[in-house]
Every structure is written in structure tokens, then in C-alpha cells.
Amino acid sequence: MIPEIGHFALILALLFAIAQAFFGLAGAARGQAAWMRASRSAVAGQSVFIAIAFGALAWSFIDKDFSVLYVATNSNSQLPIFYRIAAVWGAHEGSLLLWGLVLAGWSLAVTGLSTSLQPAFRSRVIGILGLISIGFLLFMLTTSNPFERLVPAAFEGRDLNPLLQDFALTIHPPILYAGYVGFSVAFAFACATLIEGRLDSAWARWTRPWTLAAWLFLSIGIALGSWWAYYELGWGGWWFWDPVENASFMPWLAGTALIHSLAVTEKRGLFKSWTILLAVSAFSLSLLGTFLVRSGVLVSVHAFATDPARGLFILVFLSIVIGGALLLYAWRAPGMKSAAGFELAARESFILFNNAFLVAALALILLGTLYPLFMDALELGKISVGPPYFNMVFMVPMLPLLLMLGIGMHTTWKRSRLQPLRNRLLGIAAVALVIALVAGAAVYGEIRPMATIGFVLALWVMGSSLMIPLARLRAGQALPGAVLGMAVAHFGVGVVTLGITGVQSFKIEQDVALAVGDAATIAGYDFRLTALRDVPGPNFVAVEADVLVSRDGETITTLHPQKRLYNSGGNPLTEAGIEVGAARDLFAALGEDLGGGRWSLRLQYKPLIRYIWLGALLIALGGGLAGLDRRYRRAAKAEPALDTASAEVT
């Protein structure tokens, strides 16, 4: 009964979404206030029924209702309740439902917080969000119904993939989706602007906090995914340039370019059509990412053939959303000319470079991700693009970007006088160089060119970011959220660079065969296998090893890597033992019984790896601080008329 209620709620949600889209767009076009009101009420209706549907699916998991196909496929009676709930979004159908729920949440937030927008504009934004909802709900109902029954009911479920039975991975999809879907708001704002055919700085000011919020969630989501891959999946790798990872990273790059370009559009009325294009791209890449990951197309383009309805729907939906937005753009964007000029040393130039480098990296990553799919579809052979390609096409644009970031932060709009800052910036660069050389030699025992470049850039960006709040505080000036956020996020970029440089340059990995009592040494650390024992878990049994780590005879810690066998069958799962440290992680993973009393182990020394995720959190924090700047809230209250800067639009 409960699953049927869920299914019915989905259908009702679809009807509300249709009402939301129709009354929102038609009401704005015809200036009918009553229609626009109806559209806003439909948002609430849609949200309520999607929430009911989501609740029904969650209940089916909690209730172990194995007569529902999706529940039977993705859970098991022994699965702990926490993971049974997380299993709701453990596979394709449920994650689409989560997508819909998150979209309803963003739509509600936009509707509630946009009271001071011009009514017609607000109504168009809500209508476009409704169109996106229609697409997702139709997709779910026609091809991917999570409430489909299994007849006869299964006696026992197949279980959630053990890899997904992990805390970080239970919260990873909702946060990532909050980011993906959040870009739908910027997208809807962009489309509404295009429909109205005018773009002013108030538009940019409206879009900025919403874009920052989405970008913040996406940043955290990506960092969580990377962290999970490190300790659970990847045997200590933190990024694989896997298409699934690229799918989340590409919208992030587009979003990063967007928040910078929005600043120019707001402050200077420049880059208007470019900003719109970025807003469209960020959301389009999010959609592409969702479908790439969940549709099976990454496994093989021929997987589409096993479910042609799904594949066709995705292609049609993507082309309507992306094609429709681009058509609007082609029609309206030429009218959005920017009149103002700026000097070469102005902040505008630096943001232009920022956008060029970010978009170049994005385009090359997109090429590498989709190229194998095209080759496969055209029967031109099976290839994959190796990580070295991605490392190279990402690193090459990032190095000059980091260099210029340190200068660009201090520039001002329109024209800049960097002369007074020159000595201080040169000082930071010199200090960064000295620290990088000394630390490289003293800590890691050698100076490598690439490592030195990485460390210098990291310290350069960190030092340069610190300069801004320090200078303001010393001068007794106020430190608004936007400025502080910028400094924190850019400091975070430096921290990430530090982590990546450290771990990529100086990591050590070694596979060894050890019997109890044996030891192996890497990077000066002795790893001694002292015991092996069987330990029971809630729904698995594990072999656990004690690995005593010491340095120069001094005990540091005991690691407890496990090899788990889940009761539901299937393959074993490796749980790594990790000693976390500010300077390095020590990592031991248990392989298999090699016979003769020996086990294989993978031992790793991972210098500075924590800074990758710490920096990502700082980046997200900076986004939050900037988004909470008082300016946006003040603007939201004080500016009912949107026409302040429309004189610039010709």
C-alpha cells in the first residue's frame, strides 16, 4: 500500500509541476497576477507530494518491503537501519527521486526568498524551475519508477553494495545533488533574463548568493567523494579522473568561472552574455553529470541499447534544456552589449584570465571524458583516456592561474595601481621560494622542480590571500563578508595546492608480503605485522590485522586494516587502517592470504594529503562567507525596482 501511495504522490507532484510551469510562464507573459500566485502555490504542492513519495520509499526500505523491486535490489534484512535509509539513493531510481526532492527544496527557497523581485521576473524563474521538475518527474514515472513491484516478492534483498555502506558515502550524494541542482536556480535566472531580454547589475546581484550556495555544496560534495575514495575505494588514491568524478568536477569548474564572472557583471556591467552562457553551462554540465553517472552510459554506450526508452528520454531532455537555453541565448544575447571599458591591469582583466583558464581546463576535461564514448558509439575502437592526460591538461592552465591569482586579488575595478603593492608581493614570492626550497631539502631530502613550483605557488597564493584581511584590519577598515570570503576561499586554493603537490611529489606506495612478526620499512617508518584475528561485524565477518608502526624505535601507532566478507555474499571488501597526521598519513591495507602464513599488504606514506580536503573545506567556507555578505540581504529589501543599471543595456 505504502509504495502505491508513493507512486500516486509522484503523479500528483508531476501535475503540480505542470501547473507551476504553465501558470508561472504564461502568467508572467500575460501579466495575470492570479496565475502567478497559482504558480507559487503549485511549488508548495509539488514539494509536499515529492516529500511524500520520498518518505514512502524510505518507509519501504525501513519496513524491509522486498516486494518493491528497488528495495529488494538495494537492501537486505541484515543491513543496519542507517544504511537502509541511505540505500534510498543508492542506485538510479532512488537518486532521481532525491534529485527531484532537492529541486523542490531549492524551488521552495527561491519562491520564499524572492518576494522583492519584480513579480513577472520572479514568476518566470519559478516557471522554468517547474519545467525542469516536469522533465525529472516524467523521466522517473515513464522509465525509472522506484516503486515498481516485484512479483512474487523476494524473500531476502540483494543488499546494498558494501562499498556504499559507509558514512561519507551516505551523505555524499545529497550534498553533491544540492550543488548540482542548486545551479538550476542560476539557470532559471539566466533564462528568465533572456526571455525578458535585458540584463542589469541587479540581476547579477540576485544570482550571486544562489550560485555561491550551490557552488559551496558542490565543493563539499566533491571533497567528500574524494575522501571516501581515499579510505574506502582507491587503496589510497584521492582522485582518479574517473568519468564519474569528472562529471562532478566539470560543473564545479563552470560554477567557479561563473561566480567570478558574476562579480564583474554586477560591479561593472561587463561580460553579460558570457555570464549568462556560464550559468547555462554550469547547469547543463550538472544534468549531463547526473545522467552520465546514473544512466549506465559510462559503462558502455551500448548499455543504452538495453533500455532504449531511458537513453532516448535522456537525450531528448538534455537537448530540450540545453538547446532551448542556447536558442534563447542566440536570440537575446546580441542585445546585451557591454559599454564600459577597462585597463589591462584592472581586476576585470584578471577575472577574464581566470575564466579563460578555467574554461580551457573544463573543455579539455570534457573532451577527455566524452571522447571514448564517441569513439565507442562510432565503432572506432575501444579506448580510454589515461589519467596523465587529465593531469596535464588540468595542470598546464592552473599554474599560470595560480600565479595571477596572487596578483589579481589585490587589483581594483577599472584601473589598478599595483606599484605600491609591488614590494610586498615580491616579498611574499621571495619568502615562498625560500620556504619551498628549504622545506623541500630539509623535510623530503631533495629538491624537485615540479614540487618546488607547486610549493611556491601554494605559499604564494596563501600569503597573498592573508595580506588582504591583515591590511584591512591594520588600517582599521571594516571586513565585509564578501572580502573575507574571497580571502578565505583563495587561501583554501593555496592549501589544496600544497596538499596536491606534497602527495603527488613525495608519496610512497609499496606492496609487501608479511608473516606475523615481519616488518617492512617505507619512508623511515617500520610497519610490523603483529597479529591477525577474526572479528565479527553487524552484517559481515572480517579478518583484522594489527600493524605496529614505529620510527627509530619509537612506537607511533597501531593500524587495524580489515578484510571484510559480507554475509550477503559477493566479493570481500578492504577497510584500510590509516594514521592521520598534519604532516603525513600512514596507510596500511590488507590484501589476501598468500599461503605459507604470509599476507599481502599495501603500505603507503602520504605526505600532506589532509590539506587537499582541508583546503576544499576552506574554499566552501569562503563561498559561504561571501554568500552571507550583508550587501545581498540589504539589496533584497531595498531594491524592488530592477532598473538601476538597465540604462547600460542597449
Place this chain on the structure above:
Amino acid sequence: MTPRRKRLIAVIAIVAGVGAAAALATLAFEENLLYFYSPTQILAGEVPQGRTFRIGGLVTTGSVKRSSGSLEVGFIVTDNQESVPVRYTGLLPDLFKEGKGVIAHGHLTESGEFLADEVLAKHDENYMPPEVAESLHMPTPARTTE
């Protein structure tokens, strides 16, 4: 600067940027495209000499051999028509199993043995690498995990 000269500079900058990106992509592509071959293709001599590539197929049941207590392991990869012996030193992924699909990266030695430097693991137990499924002429199940 006149608007015309400004536009000229902008166009030159865009052309140079796109050119640099294209050059970078081509350069990086050349070295890092990984080709996939089945045992049948390998024995038919389709693999260019001295290139690293990926081999895929099923691990022949009963073929996994390791000398006791050592990290060195040997197994046979088959596409149900031809077979190629593979040698690898290191930890095998959790999902490595006799009778299941596998992809390994490495190169062919003169003796016709495949020396793997990596055995791929990123799939769940019901998942068959698409290349493997295709070379076995089987339908691929959709992937359900991230």
C-alpha cells in the same frame, strides 16, 4: 586604443588561446590514449609492438597460480576463444576472482606473456567491464554504483 584595434587584439588572443589549448590536447592525447584488446585480437597480432595497452576477458577457472607467500601471481585471461597468460606482482583487487571479468594494463613480453603493472578493480561484483562483455558477446548490466 581604437575599438577596432582592441577587437583585433581580442581576436588574436582568442585564436592564440584556442590554438594553445588544441596543441596541449593533441600532445596529451597522443601519449595517453589506452587501447583495449581481447586475447583473440592479441593472438591475431593486432597489437602494435612495444605499446602498453589494456587486455580484458575472463580469468580462466583454476588458472590463478602463486608461489606460496609471494606477491607474484599468474593467471590466464580468456575470451572463450583464445587465452593469454598474465603475470603481475602486487595486490590483486577485491573483485578479482576466477571466472569473473578482469582488465589489466601492461605490455606483451617477447614470450607472448602479458606483464601487467595494474589490474583494474573499479566495478562491483555483478558488473562486467563493457569491453569484456562485448568481446564475449554478452549484454552489459547497467552500473548501479558511483
